[in-house]
Amino acid sequence: MTAIITGKNLTKRYGDITAVDSVNFAIEQGELFGFLGPNGAGKTTIMKMIYCFVSVTSGQLRVKGMDVMNKPRGVKKILGVVPQEDNLDPDLTTYENLITYSRYYGISKKDAVARARELLEFFSLNVKNQSAVMELSGGMKRRLTLARGLINDPEILILDEPTTGLDPQARHLVWQKLRELKRKGITILLTTHYMDEATYLCDRLVMIDNGKFIAEGPPMELIRKLPGRMVIELQEIEGQVYESLKPLIENEVYEYFGDTIYIFTNDPKPILDSLAEMNLPRVIERYANLEDLFLKLTGRSLRE
Amino acid sequence: MLNLIFPNLSRGAFSVLLRHRDVFIKMWKTTLIPPFLDPLFYLVGMGYGLGALVSDIDGYSYVQYIAPALVSSVIMTAPFFEGAIGGYVRMHYQKTWDAMIATPLSIEDVITGEILYGACRALLQAVSIMIVIFLFGLVKSPLALLMPFVCLIGGFMFGSIAIAYISWIPAINYIDFLFTLIMTPMFIFAGTFFPVSQLPPWAQKVAFFMPLYHVVLITRSLITGVIHPDIWKSVIWVIIVGSIAFAVALRLLRRRVVQ
Numbered sequence: 163m164t165a166i167i168t169g170k171n172l173t174k175r176y177g178d179i180t181a182v183d184s185v186n187f188a189i190e191q192g193e194l195f196g197f198l199g200p201n202g203a204g205k206t207t208i209m210k211m212i213y214c215f216v217s218v219t220s221g222q223l224r225v226k227g228m229d230v231m232n233k234p235r236g237v238k239k240i241l242g243v244v245p246q247e248d249n250l251d252p253d254l255t256t257y258e259n260l261i262t263y264s265r266y267y268g269i270s271k272k273d274a275v276a277r278a279r280e281l282l283e284f285f286s287l288n289v290k291n292q293s294a295v296m297e298l299s300g301g302m303k304r305r306l307t308l309a310r311g312l313i314n315d316p317e318i319l320i321l322d323e324p325t326t327g328l329d330p331q332a333r334h335l336v337w338q339k340l341r342e343l344k345r346k347g348i349t350i351l352l353t354t355h356y357m358d359e360a361t362y363l364c365d366r367l368v369m370i371d372n373g374k375f376i377a378e379g380p381p382m383e384l385i386r387k388l389p390g391r392m393v394i395e396l397q398e399i400e401g402q403v404y405e406s407l408k409p410l411i412e413n414e415v416y417e418y419f420g421d422t423i424y425i426f427t428n429d430p431k432p433i434l435d436s437l438a439e440m441n442l443p444r445v446i447e448r449y450a451n452l453e454d455l456f457l458k459l460t461g462r463s464l465r466e
Numbered sequence: 467m468l469n470l471i472f473p474n475l476s477r478g479a480f481s482v483l484l485r486h487r488d489v490f491i492k493m494w495k496t497t498l499i500p501p502f503l504d505p506l507f508y509l510v511g512m513g514y515g516l517g518a519l520v521s522d523i524d525g526y527s528y529v530q531y532i533a534p535a536l537v538s539s540v541i542m543t544a545p546f547f548e549g550a551i552g553g554y555v556r557m558h559y560q561k562t563w564d565a566m567i568a569t570p571l572s573i574e575d576v577i578t579g580e581i582l583y584g585a586c587r588a589l590l591q592a593v594s595i596m597i598v599i600f601l602f603g604l605v606k607s608p609l610a611l612l613m614p615f616v617c618l619i620g621g622f623m624f625g626s627i628a629i630a631y632i633s634w635i636p637a638i639n640y641i642d643f644l645f646t647l648i649m650t651p652m653f654i655f656a657g658t659f660f661p662v663s664q665l666p667p668w669a670q671k672v673a674f675f676m677p678l679y680h681v682v683l684i685t686r687s688l689i690t691g692v693i694h695p696d697i698w699k700s701v702i703w704v705i706i707v708g709s710i711a712f713a714v715a716l717r718l719l720r721r722r723v724v725q
């Protein structure tokens with residue numbers, strides 16, 4: 163395997179804000195690589211540096227051997243970009259958006275028409291062919307932005323929250339399409355706030371907080387780092403109840419936040435048995451997941 | 467050669483121009499007709515109405531005097547409106563530029579496409595008005611056939627000025643200053659509706675620095691066939707100021723858009 167995107171001590175500052183703080187990564191060709199992190203962590207900034215939208219403050223960033231600061235045209239030629247905020251051309255129709263965009267890549271009209279048809283089909287947008295962008299629903303716009311990102315047959319696809327705001331059907335459609343694209347050998351970079359999505363899709367991922375990587379690896383491996391395979395959630399627990407429960411769970415790994423106690427364990431049965439007579443309002447037993455790790459590493463409080 | 471002076475500029479600018487052309491064709495009723503009617507009202511109202519009360523100027527009837535000025539004025543207003551308002555909307559609200567520069571296009575290509583489009587709008591509207599004044603018998607010389615060239619260099623200059631202007635304004639309503647402090651004074655004082663010789667000497671000097679003054683001088687020469695002795699100076703003036711405004715626009719916009 164060869165790395166197609168490499169960042170070395172990559173740093174981005176906006177004035178006093180350090181959005182990306184000396185991170186190192188190597189994304190393999192054909193890999194589906196995820197960037198996770200709370201709001202303001204620096205995910206979008208990393209993506210923007212890759213597609214040469216913001217400059218690199220220090221460190222090095224190479225795409226297929228090309229330095230993004232010196233060869234932006236060469237880099238952007240092999241990328242497909244789906245930005246976090248939709249920026250479809252509102253003055254054009256669905257179809258025209260694709261054709262016009264293909265011209266920016268210098269694609270011939272004939273190829274563009276064929277490609278646009280194919281992509282509209284691929285993303286089930288055929289019926290909305292002649293619709294103005296304004297008339298599309300949020301999910302359709304997102305799919306059109308995805309189609310647009312593929313118009314130049316990119317080697318690398320950059321997806322900044324591609325499924326935010328999509329209904330489950332559309333989300334599954336997008337996942338299926340991404341797996342199809344991956345099979346074709348396209349390298350995919352993905353940011354998402356959906357941990358299930360990251361778990362299903364990503365070969366590897368990094369978790370970012372305050373511009374720094376705080377965890378990296380394949381999702382299942384990361385989940386195994388948690389102190390237990392299972393989680394017991396005791397919900398709607400008031401302060402006093404918590405005090406009275408404390409002796410029962412003192413030997414377990416747990417966390418109390420808001421109104422919920424999270425107990426991590428490999429063997430939930432004895433714990434549940436011991437809690438049975440407490441008559442707790444809501445007890446949930448489930449598998450530990452990426453979200454648990456995410457919250458554990460980044461803390462449960464909201465980001466400003 | 468242009469690549470040596472503007473290393474980030476490429477032929478991609480034309481793909482931006484084509485995008486604007488496509489949108490223009492879709493909306494031609496709103497993009498072409500109002501700006502074309504505007505000068506027509508001036509021509510009829512001021513030229514024939516007011517003109518009946520005004521004595522000849524430099525040997526021209528009043529309507530003959532202002533007809534070339536009306537052609538010149540759209541060479542200014544078309545790229546000003548398109549570059550400032552259209553440009554700002556595409557840059558700030560629609561994020562059209564953001565989408566473009568995620569492709570191999572550079573911000574310089576995008577800006578150049580905008581400015582070229584402004585120049586084309588100037589050409590189109592000026593030619594429409596010339597057809598009208600021709601029908602009124604106000605085009606006196608075949609030299610008027612050189613006008614498309616004047617429209618393009620003039621439109622390029624005004625488009626560059628408008629685009630450079632939006633690079634440093636914090637909000638869209640600041641465009642009003644461009645219109646009231648720059649466009650309107652030029653429209654009135656740049657030798658359009660009366661000769662600058664009517665102005666006090668200091669104001670005549672100011673008028674000389676108005677880009678529109680030179681465009682009017684060239685246009686009036688070509689349309690009436692009475693060539694002003696300073697026409698070459700004005701042509702060179704427009705080309706130099708246009709080039710400077712263009713270079714400034716490219717620089718300022720890169721700073722604004724690419725952080």
Ligand SMILES: Nc1ncnc2c1ncn2[C@@H]1O[C@H](COP(=O)(O)OP(=O)(O)OP(=O)(O)O)[C@@H](O)[C@H]1O
Pocket residue numbers: 176179180181199200201202203204205206207208246725
């Ligand atoms: N243009 C900008 N000027 C100044 N600061 C910026 C700019 N863009 C981003 N930032 C700051 O950089 C930091 C990282 O922002 P970024 O958009 O990369 O976060 P993110 O991880 O994508 O967040 P989200 O999940 O909300 O999309 C934030 O503190 C943000 O406020």
Ligand SMILES: [Mg+2]
Pocket residue numbers: 205206207246322
């Ligand atoms: Mg983001």
